[in-house]
Amino acid sequence: MKFIHTADWHLGKLVHGIYMTTQQREVLQQFVKLVEEERPDAVIIAGDLYDRSVPPVEAVELLNEMLFTINVELKTPIVAISGNHDSAERLSFGASWFQHSRFYLKGGLTNDFSPVNINGVNFYLIPYAEPGIVRELLDDESIHSHEEAMKAMVGKIEKQLNPNEANVLVGHAFVLGGTTSDSERILSVGGSGCVPSDVFSPFDYTALGHLHSPDAIKHKTIRYSGSLLKYSFSEAKQRKSVSIIEMDEKGNFSLKEHSLTPSLDMREIEAFLDELLDPAFYQQQNTEDYIKVILKDEGAIVDPMGKLRKVYPNILHLERKIEAIDLRKKQSYQTVRDEKKSDLDLFTHFYEQMTSQSFSSEKREIMKNVMDKVKLEAESR
Amino acid sequence: MKFIHTADWHLGKLVHGIYMTTQQREVLQQFVKLVEEERPDAVIIAGDLYDRSVPPVEAVELLNEMLFTINVELKTPIVAISGNHDSAERLSFGASWFQHSRFYLKGGLTNDFSPVNINGVNFYLIPYAEPGIVRELLDDESIHSHEEAMKAMVGKIEKQLNPNEANVLVGHAFVLGGTTSDSERILSVGGSGCVPSDVFSPFDYTALGHLHSPDAIKHKTIRYSGSLLKYSFSEAKQRKSVSIIEMDEKGNFSLKEHSLTPSLDMREIEAFLDELLDPAFYQQQNTEDYIKVILKDEGAIVDPMGKLRKVYPNILHLERKIEAIDLRKKQSYQTVRDEKKSDLDLFTHFYEQMTSQSFSSEKREIMKNVMDKVKLEAESR
Numbered sequence: 001m002k003f004i005h006t007a008d009w010h011l012g013k014l015v016h017g018i019y020m021t022t023q024q025r026e027v028l029q030q031f032v033k034l035v036e037e038e039r040p041d042a043v044i045i046a047g048d049l050y051d052r053s054v055p056p057v058e059a060v061e062l063l064n065e066m067l068f069t070i071n072v073e074l075k076t077p078i079v080a081i082s083g084n085h086d087s088a089e090r091l092s093f094g095a096s097w098f099q100h101s102r103f104y105l106k107g108g109l110t111n112d113f114s115p116v117n118i119n120g121v122n123f124y125l126i127p128y129a130e131p132g133i134v135r136e137l138l139d140d141e142s143i144h145s146h147e148e149a150m151k152a153m154v155g156k157i158e159k160q161l162n163p164n165e166a167n168v169l170v171g172h173a174f175v176l177g178g179t180t181s182d183s184e185r186i187l188s189v190g191g192s193g194c195v196p197s198d199v200f201s202p203f204d205y206t207a208l209g210h211l212h213s214p215d216a217i218k219h220k221t222i223r224y225s226g227s228l229l230k231y232s233f234s235e236a237k238q239r240k241s242v243s244i245i246e247m248d249e250k251g252n253f254s255l256k257e258h259s260l261t262p263s264l265d266m267r268e269i270e271a272f273l274d275e276l277l278d279p280a281f282y283q284q285q286n287t288e289d290y291i292k293v294i295l296k297d298e299g300a301i302v303d304p305m306g307k308l309r310k311v312y313p314n315i316l317h318l319e320r321k322i323e324a325i326d327l328r329k330k331q332s333y334q335t336v337r338d339e340k341k342s343d344l345d346l347f348t349h350f351y352e353q354m355t356s357q358s359f360s361s362e363k364r365e366i367m368k369n370v371m372d373k374v375k376l377e378a379e380s381r
Numbered sequence: 382m383k384f385i386h387t388a389d390w391h392l393g394k395l396v397h398g399i400y401m402t403t404q405q406r407e408v409l410q411q412f413v414k415l416v417e418e419e420r421p422d423a424v425i426i427a428g429d430l431y432d433r434s435v436p437p438v439e440a441v442e443l444l445n446e447m448l449f450t451i452n453v454e455l456k457t458p459i460v461a462i463s464g465n466h467d468s469a470e471r472l473s474f475g476a477s478w479f480q481h482s483r484f485y486l487k488g489g490l491t492n493d494f495s496p497v498n499i500n501g502v503n504f505y506l507i508p509y510a511e512p513g514i515v516r517e518l519l520d521d522e523s524i525h526s527h528e529e530a531m532k533a534m535v536g537k538i539e540k541q542l543n544p545n546e547a548n549v550l551v552g553h554a555f556v557l558g559g560t561t562s563d564s565e566r567i568l569s570v571g572g573s574g575c576v577p578s579d580v581f582s583p584f585d586y587t588a589l590g591h592l593h594s595p596d597a598i599k600h601k602t603i604r605y606s607g608s609l610l611k612y613s614f615s616e617a618k619q620r621k622s623v624s625i626i627e628m629d630e631k632g633n634f635s636l637k638e639h640s641l642t643p644s645l646d647m648r649e650i651e652a653f654l655d656e657l658l659d660p661a662f663y664q665q666q667n668t669e670d671y672i673k674v675i676l677k678d679e680g681a682i683v684d685p686m687g688k689l690r691k692v693y694p695n696i697l698h699l700e701r702k703i704e705a706i707d708l709r710k711k712q713s714y715q716t717v718r719d720e721k722k723s724d725l726d727l728f729t730h731f732y733e734q735m736t737s738q739s740f741s742s743e744k745r746e747i748m749k750n751v752m753d754k755v756k757l758e759a760e761s762r
Contacts, residue, residue: 054435057470068477089438094475096449101478 001119001166001249004038004258006031006242007046007209008227010085010183012059014051015231015266015290016316021058023262027228028066030260031242035070038244041119043076046209046225047083047128047172053090067103077102077118081127083172083209084185088127111137113156120249121166124157124203126150128172128210146173146187150195158202166251169203178216178224181238183231197222204251213238214257223255230266233292233317264314270294270321273304282311292317298357344368382500382547382630385419385639387412387623388427388590389608391466391564393440395432396612396647396671397697402439404643408609409447411641412623416451419625422500424457427590427606428464428509428553434471448484458483458499462508464553464590465566469508492518494537501630502547505538505584507531509553509591527554527568531576539583547632550584559597559605562619564612578603585632594619595638604636611647614673614698645695651675651702654685663692673698679738725749 009028013020035043050059071078080103082088092107104116106125115122134149135141138156143149150173161167174180174187176194187193187210197219200206206222212235214226225243230236240260247253267289275281276293291312295304297320308315341349347367348359359367390409394401416424431440452459461484463469473488485497487506496503515530516522519537524530531554542548555561555568557575568574568591578600581587587603593616595607606624611617621641628634648670656662657674672693676685678701689696722730728748729740740748 057468060474061470064474064477072477087438089442093441093445094478096445096453097475097478097482097484100481103478 001042001121002038002040002244002246003042003044003118003121003168004035004040004242004244005044005046005207005223005225006228007172007207007225008048008083008212008231009045009063010048010051010227010229010231011063012051012055013183013229013231015183018290018314018316019056019058020229020231021056021062023229023264025062027240027260027262028062031228032066032069032074034242034258035074035076040076040244042121042123043070043078044123044168044170044207045078045080046170046207047081048085048209048227049080049082049091050086052085053087071098071101071103075101077104079104079116079118079123079125079170080106081125081170081172081209082107084128084187086128088129109133109137109153113153114160115157115167121168121247122161124161124167124169126153126169126171126173146193147195147199150199154199154202161202163202164250166247166249167203168247169200169206171200171206172209174210175200175208175217175219175222178211179213180216181212181232182234183227184210184212205245205247205253207243214241214243215239228260229262230290233266233268236267236292264289266290268292268294270296272296273301273307276308277311287312288314291315292319294319294321296321343371347371382423382502383419383421383625383627384423384425384499384502384549385416385421385623385625386425386427386588386604386606387609388553388588388606389429389464389593389612390426390444391429391432391608391610391612392444393432393436394564394610394612396564399671399695399697400437400439401610401612402437402443404610404645406443408621408641408643409443412609413447413450413455415623415639416455416457421457421625423502423504424451424459425504425549425551425588426459426461427551427588428462429466429590429608430461430463430472431467433466434468452479452482452484456482458485460485460497460499460504460506460551461487462506462551462553462590463488465509465568467509469510490514490518494534495541496538496548502549502628502632503542505542505548505550507534507550507552507554527574528576528580531580535580535583542583544583545631547628547630548584549628550581550587552581552587553590555591556581556589556598556600556603559592560594561597562593562613563615564608565591565593586626586628586634588624595622595624596620609641610643611671614647614649617648617673645670647671649673649675651677653677654682654688657689658692668693669695672696673700675700675702677702724752728752 011024049063067078070076082091088108095105095107098105106127109127109129113124115124131143131145131149134152135143138152140152143152173195174193176196200222204221208222208224211224212227212231214224216224223243226240229240230238241257242260244256244258245253265286269276269291273295291314293308293315295318305318344367348364351359392405430444448459451457463472469489476486476488479486487508490508490510494505496505512524512526512530515533516524519533521533524533554576555574557577581603585602589603589605592605593608593612595605597605604624607621610621611619622638623641625637625639626634646667650657650672654676672695674689674696676699686699725748729745732740
């Protein structure tokens with residue numbers, strides 16, 4: 001039995017103010033092609049189909065079109081759950097009808113933990129839910145964290161699960177130790193959003209969504225498929241792929257990855273402005289890519305964004321290298337404030353932080369004169 | 382062949398800040414019961430299923446539940462189009478799957494004007510669309526009004542229509558001469574939203590949505606089913622019903638109405654405050670109803686809304702009868718301002734307008750003294 005595991009499509013996602021719809025369509029078309037070629041017995045989508053509870057109309061149309069192609073035209077069963085970015089209720093509209101064609105969409109959590117069986121594999125669906133919802137649903141006052149919620153739900157499943165069969169959990173959660181990136185919304189402030197990996201031990205494979213890298217966790221049977229696209233610059237170096245799993249009746253499986261590659265990449269470049277604007281530099285790369293530039297130049301530059309955009313039309317973010325230095329020094333700034341220092345000493349410190357240059361004695365002399373003059377004027381009023 | 386014609390459910394509607402969801406559920410349950418009893422061959426919903434393009438979650442759940450019950454559990458085909466309050470694209474999600482169980486949902490207008498045939502009756506579906514959309518879709522630059530748009534679309538249908546068969550148009554439009562109420566969103570500022578009734582002459586029956594009264598238009602073959610509930614006080618005296626049509630193969634039909642009655646009515650009461658608060662008065666009626674009160678009292682009343690709410694918890698709107706008088710007098714006020722009048726004359730006029738009482742010579746004397754005193758004080762500064 002073969003299934004493809006994907007998650008975190010985030011349709012309707014805005015990255016630095018730009019809709020990713022065109023890229024998403026392009027990569028989903030690659031995905032549909034993969035389904036045509038691989039002819040899997042099922043496609044698993046582990047949550048965050050949309051980026052937000054009320055996605056833009058284009059995202060609704062894109063999801064409708066892609067799922068229809070996979071499910072009805074290619075006659076491939078789909079198993080999907082909602083993630084923390086989806087609205088469980090809105091996503092659920094029509095779900096009862098979808099089952100006709102073996103599209104199993106579980107938007108909201110229910111007390112029914114019975115599996116969907118597809119060609120001998122049991123898929124247990126746990127859509128994302130706040131611990132409070134699970135507490136109420138299971139009528140279990142002891143549930144306060146995501147860990148407790150997941151344990152309780154897996155406990156319900158274990159009661160009916162036959163360990164001699166092939167059992168797969170489909171969930172949307174943050175597994176302890178997983179590597180995060182900037183585009184995932186944290187599940188719980190203060191760390192109680194984590195679920196330890198041993199909670200999933202009853203399953204032969206746990207198909208997760210939430211973290212955006214396929215390498216987010218190293219575990220034999222627990223896996224994040226990773227997101228459809230790079231959705232933040234912190235993901236610039238991540239591979240993006242879906243996982244193709246072949247599983248036997250006992251739950252033994254082999255896994256291979258299939259890369260998804262949009263025509264425009266998302267990447268970071270660290271260089272001096274002159275380099276960036278030098279044809280010898282930029283002609284070797286796709287200047288249409290979504291780019292974050294880290295400028296190594298120091299000192300004032302007039303309209304660097306305007307200059308860069310002429311060469312890199314999809315530049316999304318510009319940072320100065322110098323800012324990184326500031327951040328490193330910020331800590332020491334606090335200690336300076338606590339000591340008694342002269343205004344001139346404080347300014348010297350400030351200048352050195354802002355420019356990463358030393359404040360020459362010549363400059364110091366000029367500043368001292370300015371300060372003295374200002375003080376005199378203030379006193380004479 | 383029997384079908385039920387309904388429209389304008391407006392799920393998610395707020396009336397004076399109150400969600401109508403409970404009432405809507407109640408009346409839809411009556412509707413489901415009617416379907417169970419009548420066993421129609423189809424249910425027709427002529428647009429405005431939702432009240433807005435992004436309806437609240439409760440409305441999405443209610444629509445999903447009711448349509449599932451009718452279509453899947455009661456195995457009744459449904460024909461539905463979007464109205465001007467719906468988002469064509471959002472409503473369309475899943476429509477391709479719904480056809481499996483003969484739920485024909487046409488959200489967005491397409492170039493395909495072929496009918497849905499149910500037990501010998503052809504249903505032609507024209508969801509609501511702006512003239513600009515129709516102009517683009519039909520590639521016909523002459524389309525600028527709703528009339529031109531509807532004529533062009535009906536023209537497309539006429540080319541394929543067999544007049545010897547039973548032909549029904551399902552549309553969402555404002556037919557010329559129709560009686561409006563306050564809860565319908567006008568289709569076009571300036572009156573070009575109207576469609577003359579003769580446009581629909583090729584059809585044996587035209588099942589319309591948009592106007593909220595089943596009596597909105599008097600025509601043998603064109604009919605508004607009316608809305609599910611009263612959605613504004615201008616509808617307080619309207620009957621609310623659905624239409625049950627029995628049609629033969631030639632398109633001859635008979636029609637009966639079936640009333641839908643929520644447990645809470647929406648109505649207006651015009652009375653004095655004392656009357657309204659008198660148990661002898663209010664004990665004869667359902668004080669839980671959604672009520673608009675028109676107070677006949679003149680002069681100041683302290684917190685009338687607070688007093689009334691104790692007896693009528695669902696009072697939604699309070700008007701003073703006196704305001705109506707003011708409106709009538711407003712015109713004459715303008716003429717007064719243009720003349721040269723003394724401050725005392727102006728105040729007299731103002732008093733009479735605000736109270737609808739005459740300003741007695743005694744009061745006039747008091748006011749004169751006050752004014753003189755104020756003037757003296759002002760001059761002495």
